[in-house]
Amino acid sequence: MAESLAAHEVPLVGDFSQDTPDDALAGVRVGVITFPGTLDDRDASRAVRLAGGTPVPLWHDEANLHDVDAVIVPGGFSYGDYLRAGAIAAKAAVMSKVVEAAQASENPLPVLGICNGFQILTETHLLPGSMIKNDHRKFICRDQTLRIENNQTFWTSDFEAGQDIVVPLKNQDGQYVADAKTLKALEAENRVVFRYVDVNPNGSRNDIAGISNERGNVVGLMPHPEHAVEPGFGPSSSGFGTVDLRGGADGLGVFTSVLNKLVGA
Numbered sequence: 001m002a003e004s005l006a007a008h009e010v011p012l013v014g015d016f017s018q019d020t021p022d023d024a025l026a027g028v029r030v031g032v033i034t035f036p037g038t039l040d041d042r043d044a045s046r047a048v049r050l051a052g053g054t055p056v057p058l059w060h061d062e063a064n065l066h067d068v069d070a071v072i073v074p075g076g077f078s079y080g081d082y083l084r085a086g087a088i089a090a091k092a093a094v095m096s097k098v099v100e101a102a103q104a105s106e107n108p109l110p111v112l113g114i115c116n117g118f119q120i121l122t123e124t125h126l127l128p129g130s131m132i133k134n135d136h137r138k139f140i141c142r143d144q145t146l147r148i149e150n151n152q153t154f155w156t157s158d159f160e161a162g163q164d165i166v167v168p169l170k171n172q173d174g175q176y177v178a179d180a181k182t183l184k185a186l187e188a189e190n191r192v193v194f195r196y197v198d199v200n201p202n203g204s205r206n207d208i209a210g211i212s213n214e215r216g217n218v219v220g221l222m223p224h225p226e227h228a229v230e231p232g233f234g235p236s237s238s239g240f241g242t243v244d245l246r247g248g249a250d251g252l253g254v255f256t257s258v259l260n261k262l263v264g265a
Helices: 023-027 041-051 093-102 116-123 180-188 252-264
Strands: 029-034 054-059 070-073 111-114 130-132 140-148 164-171 175-177 192-196 208-212 218-221
Touching (some): 023 252, 029 041, 029 093, 029 252, 041 252, 111 116, 116 130, 140 208, 175 208, 192 218
Parallel strands (some): 111 218
Antiparallel strands (some): 130 175, 140 164, 140 192, 192 208, 208 218
16 A cells, blocks of 8 residues: 655645735726626636736726726627627727726826737727738637737836747637738837737738737737736746746736836836
8 A cells, every 4th residue: 555645745746836916016906898708807807816906897888997097808709709809899888988098198097908809909999900810710729929029018017028928829800900001100119019929820910919009008919818827727838938737827927017017107
């Protein structure tokens, strides 16, 4: 009969511990919107919580932001992607308040759109361009390497410019398109925030995975940083190399960035 091991004798298979967030971050309230068809609102809320902030649920049909300090428009298939992805959600009552707050002349609201949220932000014209079907016309789900091209936004300030991260990607309408003038402006003004590395998974122009508005408070990206925030449950690789037992948590910096930026403001 095998001999039982004491707790201190059990070999560790990996160190999945995380630093304890600064208590000051808990005072930052980050709204997470839910639309009919939203899939990743709970994941986004969990990411905010793990980063140290306080997630606040926002309902699509309520024109009230409940005094939040930032907003996440999460992924999913709002309204079943009818008409086109994000088109109906862009007309929701809550989005009128998001647009107003994001465009305020003073202290504009930081807004992050992830996947379907990115699509919604283009439909509201908070961000330029549009999202169309992947060039291969198929849904794709994979771990994706991204390069941080701009670390001066509210959502990327905890990264280094040029840093590579790995986060999951899952989309059907993920091809970012814009006219030549818009693309030239995005590149010239350093508004390409995330760029696909090694492979362009959906045909997006200039390998663009995410962009910002001119002021850097509004960012949209197609991949999902909220699915790479907890050691042991993220991708099997990261920008730092292979991670044992699916430990990649590269996406957490997106959420700590906005918290630290707002606390330090």
